[in-house]
Amino acid sequence: MTSSEHAPKGKQRLSILLQLLPFLKPHKKILFGALSALVLTAVASLAIGQGVRLIIDRGFGSGSIAELNTSVLFLAAITLVIAIGTFVRFYLVSWLGERV
Numbered sequence: 001m002t003s004s005e006h007a008p009k010g011k012q013r014l015s016i017l018l019q020l021l022p023f024l025k026p027h028k029k030i031l032f033g034a035l036s037a038l039v040l041t042a043v044a045s046l047a048i049g050q051g052v053r054l055i056i057d058r059g060f061g062s063g064s065i066a067e068l069n070t071s072v073l074f075l076a077a078i079t080l081v082i083a084i085g086t087f088v089r090f091y092l093v094s095w096l097g098e099r100v
Contacts, residue, residue, distance in 0.1 A: 034093050041089065048075070059072065
């Protein structure tokens with residue numbers, strides 16, 4: 001029996017993924033871009049709650065149409081960032097997967 005047969009399943013899976021590192025090294029920029037898009041969309045997803053809070057507190061709470069429009073625009077901008085970031089991440093990960 002080899003040492004990998006005695007390793008727990010989680011370690012076996014990790015060792016298989018670590019064997020891919022030499023194939024990823026030539027594509028560091030693409031990998032960094034995909035990770036950056038992932039972080040950007042995660043941060044933007046967390047900001048959705050803030051956007052909803054602004055709509056409720058400033059938009060509806062103040063009774064001002066201008067405040068409501070600004071709050072809705074902010075939430076729409078967050079949604080657009082999430083959509084673009086998700087597209088970029090999906091494209092780069094797909095591109096990377098085809099080359100690796």
